[in-house]
Amino acid sequence: MSYQNLLTEQKQRILYITINRESKLNALNAATLSELHVAFAAAFADDSIGGVIITGGGQKAFVAGADISELNALDKAGAEQMARNAHDKVFNFIENGNKPVIAAINGFALGGGLELAMACHIRVASENAKVGLPELTLGLIPGYGGTQRLTKLIGKGKAFEMILTADMMTAEQALYFGLVNHVVEPGDLLPKAEDLLQKILTRAPLGVAAAIKAINAAGNADGFETEINGFTQCFATEDRVEGTKAFLEKRKPQFRGK
Structure with missing residues (x-):
């Protein structure tokens, strides 16, 4: 299937999904979220695929957040519908999938981008990656599972600090607090993710x-x-x-x- 906002490629038993909105720093708009659901649903149902690696197009960002122009157009009811739909069809869907998903974080993973990475089972970050949940700078809170998954990953106290200050973490800080599993040089990002997934694919x-x-x-x-x-x-x-x-x-x- 062809996508407007994603690039997909299968190599042996690994499906690679690249969010392909580099000019928008791969921001998650409604169309991209819809395509992510379709791509993951197909991957989870395909016996020839053992696992998925997801990354962002270009070098600057994994996903720099949600599409603010779309958020600005929402009213209260629209915001609730968007959040529930995204939880069910993308974030919870990935987390509860039947196959391992690894996020290869190449640059900024902010807001919805970090929430997407946290929904994956394993996270590998480039040395130049920066992660954060800056929603409070917009008068919002994370709406795609950020308050829940971040707390489970790094603990309540640090989650409070990170969300309430809206500060970003460096890749090394994220590694120290357990938010990512590995930090590697940019050129080693996908190879490291591949090595991990290939090892998992030798298991039952x-x-x-x-x-x-x-x-x-x-x-x-x-x-x-x-x-x-x-x-x-x-x-x-x-x-x-x-x-x-x-x-x-x-x-x-x-x-x-x-």
Whole structure:
């Protein structure tokens, strides 16, 4: 499928999604959010795709935020509809997907851009990346999950500071506080993301999906039950049989996602 605001390319089992609005610093307008839903829905349903790497076009920004011109045109009801729609079809949709998604943060990840990166399962940042939630400078608060995911990732106190001051973090600061997993030189950004995802793709796909679901349930009332259910369901898979057999035979397992 062709997109107006995204570039997609599949290499072996990895789908690369590039937000292609470089002149707008890859800001998330309604059309881009809609295309992201379509692209991720297709990726999650495609058995030939094992995982996704998402990045921004150009060198300046992953995503510099939401499209302010669109926000300015909204009334209260329109803002609620936009936020709920974005949560359901993009941010929560990515986080709760059945395949691993890695954000390759190449430059600014601000507002909705950082919220998009936080919805991904792993974040790799370029040394020149800067991240932040500056919504309070507009008289707003984060509306795409920022208050919730940031608090889970870096803790309540630091989340308060970051959101209330609207200050940005450098890549190294983000690494220190656990907001990103790795910081690399700009030229190593995609290779690092690829290395991580390739390693994940050697694991059992159904097990990966179960792990994603269980980790997302951490802290919920049913978190332990989700883990037990996932663990139990894995026992009914061919991949579990192959994995234990390969271990006992001292060889690499050949997982098939069954």
